[in-house]
Amino acid sequence: MSFIATPQTMHFPEVLPLQSGASLRDYHLAFETYGTLNPDASNAVLVCHALNASHHVAGVYEGQDKSEGWWDNMIGPGKPVDTDKFFVIGVNNLGSCFGSTGPMHPHPDTGEVYGADFPVVTVEDWVNAQARLLDRLGITQLAAVLGGSLGGMQALSWTLQYPERVRHAVVVASAPNLTAENIAFNEVARRAIVTDPDFHGGHFYRHGVIPKRGLRIARMIGHITYLSDDVMNEKFGRSLRAPTLPEGAGPARGGPAPDLRDYLYSTQDIEFQIESYLRYQGDKFSEYFDANTYLLITRALDYFDPARGHGGDLTQALARATAKFLLVSFTTDWRFSPRRSREIVKALLDNRRHVSYAEIDAPHGHDAFLLDDARYMSVMRSYFDSIAKEFA
Amino acid sequence: MTEKTTMQAIARMVPPGSRVLDLGCGDGAMLSYLQRERGCSGYGIEIDDANVLACVQRGVDVIQLNLDEGLAMFGDASFDVVLQIDTLQHLRNAEVMLRETARVGRTGVVAFPNFAHWPNRLSVLRGRMPVTRRLPYQWYDTPNIRVGTYKDFEVLALKNHLRVIDAFGLQDGRAVRWCPNARAGTAVFHFEHV
Numbered sequence: 001m002s003f004i005a006t007p008q009t010m011h012f013p014e015v016l017p018l019q020s021g022a023s024l025r026d027y028h029l030a031f032e033t034y035g036t037l038n039p040d041a042s043n044a045v046l047v048c049h050a051l052n053a054s055h056h057v058a059g060v061y062e063g064q065d066k067s068e069g070w071w072d073n074m075i076g077p078g079k080p081v082d083t084d085k086f087f088v089i090g091v092n093n094l095g096s097c098f099g100s101t102g103p104m105h106p107h108p109d110t111g112e113v114y115g116a117d118f119p120v121v122t123v124e125d126w127v128n129a130q131a132r133l134l135d136r137l138g139i140t141q142l143a144a145v146l147g148g149s150l151g152g153m154q155a156l157s158w159t160l161q162y163p164e165r166v167r168h169a170v171v172v173a174s175a176p177n178l179t180a181e182n183i184a185f186n187e188v189a190r191r192a193i194v195t196d197p198d199f200h201g202g203h204f205y206r207h208g209v210i211p212k213r214g215l216r217i218a219r220m221i222g223h224i225t226y227l228s229d230d231v232m233n234e235k236f237g238r239s240l241r242a243p244t245l246p247e248g249a250g251p252a253r254g255g256p257a258p259d260l261r262d263y264l265y266s267t268q269d270i271e272f273q274i275e276s277y278l279r280y281q282g283d284k285f286s287e288y289f290d291a292n293t294y295l296l297i298t299r300a301l302d303y304f305d306p307a308r309g310h311g312g313d314l315t316q317a318l319a320r321a322t323a324k325f326l327l328v329s330f331t332t333d334w335r336f337s338p339r340r341s342r343e344i345v346k347a348l349l350d351n352r353r354h355v356s357y358a359e360i361d362a363p364h365g366h367d368a369f370l371l372d373d374a375r376y377m378s379v380m381r382s383y384f385d386s387i388a389k390e391f392a
Numbered sequence: 393m394t395e396k397t398t399m400q401a402i403a404r405m406v407p408p409g410s411r412v413l414d415l416g417c418g419d420g421a422m423l424s425y426l427q428r429e430r431g432c433s434g435y436g437i438e439i440d441d442a443n444v445l446a447c448v449q450r451g452v453d454v455i456q457l458n459l460d461e462g463l464a465m466f467g468d469a470s471f472d473v474v475l476q477i478d479t480l481q482h483l484r485n486a487e488v489m490l491r492e493t494a495r496v497g498r499t500g501v502v503a504f505p506n507f508a509h510w511p512n513r514l515s516v517l518r519g520r521m522p523v524t525r526r527l528p529y530q531w532y533d534t535p536n537i538r539v540g541t542y543k544d545f546e547v548l549a550l551k552n553h554l555r556v557i558d559a560f561g562l563q564d565g566r567a568v569r570w571c572p573n574a575r576a577g578t579a580v581f582h583f584e585h586v
Contacts, residue, residue, distance in 0.1 A: 326448075345455060346465045349435070352411075358444055359456040375441045382448040 002072050003083075005032050005059030007099065010136060016094075016129060022119035026108040029133050030092040030099025031055045034075065035083035037139070042391040044139045045086045045384075046130060047071065048147035048154035051222070051297050052289060054098035057090030058083070071148075073372050080381035085388040086143065094129050095121045095297065097290035104205070104290055114292075116202020121296060123150075123304045127157045131165070141165050143387055145323075148172040148369040149336060150297070153304045156344065159321035160306055166323040168387050170380070173333055173369035175340035176314050176347070177305035182335060185225055186298040189218035193291050202292050211291045216282030218294055223281050228332040228365035236274040314347040324354035326383045328376060330368040331361045356383070397565025398578070399425055402477060405501050405558065405582045406430060410472035413496060415459055415489070416479030418443050420452035427452070434471065460484045463492040471497045480504045481536040491552055494585040499557065506561060506572070506579040508541035513574070526577040542572050542579040549583055558582040 008031055015025040032055050037044060047057045049070070058075040061067040075081040075088055092100040095118060103118040134142070145166050147155040152174025159169045178186070193199060196214030200207050224232075270276045310316040325348055329341035338359050348355040358379045362368040368376070399422055406412060408430045414423050417436025420443075426432035436454040438444050447454035457465070460483060474497030476489070481504050483489050493500040505526050506512075515522035521531040529535065540548075542561060549556055561568035561576020568576040 342465065349455075349465060349470075350467065352433075354453055355435075355455070356448055356453050357455045357457075358441075358448075361441075375445070378445050379448055382445060386448070386451050 002068055002076055003034070003059045004062050005034065005056065005069060006062075007032050007055065009099065010133060012129075012132060016125070016132070018119055018125045019122045020120045024094065024101065024119065027094060027101035027129075028099075029094070029101075029129060030096075031133060032057065032059075032069075032090045033087060033137075034058055034090075035085070035087045037087040037137070038391060040391075041139050042141070042143060043086050043388070044134070044137075044142050045081060045088045045144045045146055046134070046142050046158075047075065047081075047088060047090045048126075048130070048145065048151035048158075049090070049093065050147070050149040050151045051301070052285070053151075054096060055090040055092035055100075056098075057088065070370065073370075074377070074380065080377050081146065081384050082388070085392075086384070089133075089137070089139075091130050091133055093121070093126045093297075095293060095300075097288075097293040102290065103202070103292035103296070113205050115205055116292060118292060118296065120299060122300050123153050123157050124161060126300070127154055127161050130154075130158075131162055134165075141167060143391065144168040144170055144384070146170040146172075147174070149174055149366065150301055150304075152336075153301070156321075157304070157306065159323045159325075160317070163320050163322045167390070168326070168383075169321070169323045170326045170328075170383065171341070171344065172328045173330055173336045173341075173366055174327075174344075175336045176307060176344050178302055179340075183302050185221060185335075186302055189221050190295055190298060192217035192221070193294060196291075199291065202295075204291065210286070212286040215286035215289060215291055215294065216279070219282045219285035219289075220278040223278060225335045226366040228334070228363060230332065231364050231367075232274060234363075236272070236277060239273045241270055241273055241276055314343060315350040318344070318347040318353075319351050321348070321351070321353060325356070326379075327355065327357045328369070328379065329357075329359050330364065330366070330376075331359060332363055333366045333368060335366040395565055398562055401562055401565065401567055402475070402501060402503060402580065403430060405580075406432060406473050406475075408432070410434075411470075412473050412475060413437065413466065413471040414475040414477070415463075415493065416476065416482065417447065417452070417454065418478075420447035420450045420454060422475065422477060423447075423452045424450045459489060462488070463496050466496045468495055469498050472499070473497055474500045476500065476502045478503060478505070481538055481540070484537065486538060487548065487552070490548065490554075494552065494554055494583070499582060499584045500554075501580070501582050502545070503562070503578055503580045504540065504545070505536070506542045506576055507539040508543065508573045509563075509577045510574045524577070540579075542576070545579055545581055549581060553586045554583040555586045556581055556583045 011028045015023050017023045053070045056069045058069040058072045077084050092098050095102045103114045145155045145158045152171040155169045155171050193214035196211035198209040199211040306317040307314040327341045329338040345357045360376045362373045410432050412432050412434035414436045444456045474493045512522040559581045561572025562578040563576040
């Protein structure tokens with residue numbers, strides 16, 4: 001049982017200019033904090049979330065047993081990111097469906113729900129919004145910014161947008177930009193959503209429906225890419241779900257031999273265990289995730305590319321970063337492969353920055369960054385222990 | 393090979409304030425020493441998980457890489473000194489890594505067990521592979537995939553157009569300059585690209 005977490009909200013009346021040229025005003029950010037901020041505000045750690053997560057990073061909600069934050073194994077009292085030492089902030093990004101202003105909220109001018117009209121937000125926009133939250137919390141400089149996957153991109157972006165405000169950046173299972181293959185997966189997921197008859201050009205709220213079919217498929221595609229082939233085989237193999245026998249089949253009724261049950265070809269029923277698992281994940285996801293949010297966040301992922309403004313030269317792009325870095329990747333992560341983390345490491349080396357890099361030989365694919373791997377946890381713990389020594 | 397005197401003998405070849413790359417840096421003791429005692433900066437390269445962790449604990453910047461995959465990540469002459477202490481004997485592409493060392497560093501320092509040290513010779517004369525403090529493994533379970541001698545390295549250095557700045561043997565933490573090929577358990581070479 002973990003500690004009790006309390007979500008908070010902060011309102012920002014001022015205008016936030018966005019990279020797209022649009023802007024947001026009268027927006028709010030949902031966030032949680034754990035631990036105590038030092039009197040000199042030197043022990044703050046900002047945790048940036050990935051695609052389908054939120055500000056609920058650690059702890060549980062009052063009276064809800066199974067409500068652990070998504071990085072509860074990493075963050076908490078005595079954990080690798082020790083909240084007895086650090087003041088940890090989890091923040092929900094703009095455009096999300098978990099509390100911060102997003103497509104499900106009303107536009108301050110019209111009072112109408114944003115829906116598809118919610119402006120495009122980028123990683124850089126999120127970082128700007130997070131910086132304002134820190135201003136309000138009285139934190140001028142972070143001891144560390146930490147994130148995995150899309151969260152890692154935000155951590156990296158922090159070191160470029162606000163170099164003087166970050167002492168350490170911990171970038172886990174991330175990349176300096178998405179590969180074409182990655183963008184392709186995102187695009188298939190997006191097409192699944194926008195071609196759902198219930199999508200209504202993103203204004204489905206007005207019609208009182210949700211493009212559930214599209215969301216389900218989007219999640220199934222995503223989920224496949226977060227696992228490794230080995231883990232999927234180990235977990236599900238090729239085992240068939242106990243099939244229901246058609247009328248008159250089976251030896252008890254004088255029907256065909258039982259092995260024929262393996263070939264009840266069907267496009268509707270679930271036959272393999274993996275199908276059952278993916279459908280379950282897809283169904284669950286479509287119950288709680290907003291379609292417009294999915295589109296927005298995958299777009300933010302696609303757009304992120306700090307090297308773009310430097311002719312594709314990542315070394316030049318990272319010259320601004322002055323933070324000390326820890327990068328972690330996982331050997332079986334094919335969505336954000338070690339090769340991509342090494343690109344960031346190389347660019348930092350070229351700039352003679354402090355950087356350490358751990359390449360964890362874990363079997364779990366991209367999801368490994370959320371799981372308990374002893375080597376991974378030890379490296380994180382050691383690194384954060386060394387950060388804590390700086391302000392102890 | 394981590395004895396303090398040995399470490400100091402090698403560290404003396406690293407000018408104060410240099411930027412150092414330590415290939416196969418182990419637990420980071422050498423880099424930590426160089427940072428502390430000689431004001432150096434730099435990175436360790438290490439493949440072993442436990443060693444990577446030890447480096448992070450020491451506050452030594454470490455990059456987890458398999459050296460047999462090369463040093464493509466590092467630019468030409470991007471370090472003042474590249475160290476290869478007790479690493480050469482574990483590498484599949486020892487010669488390639490030697491060339492890479494010379495490319496990435498303005499100078500390189502290589503140290504490895506000298507197989508021509510007299511107790512080893514004696515052991516082979518008796519018909520057995522040596523098992524010593526410096527080479528503590530049986531021939532069938534040694535992590536050292538190659539053995540070489542002080543003299544062998546002179547030949548390899550010449551072949552790869554390396555100019556030897558300094559070379560000596562190390563025995564019990566002391567430099568051996570007279571007849572090092574027979575009298576020292578460790579061969580040490582400080583070189584630069586011609």
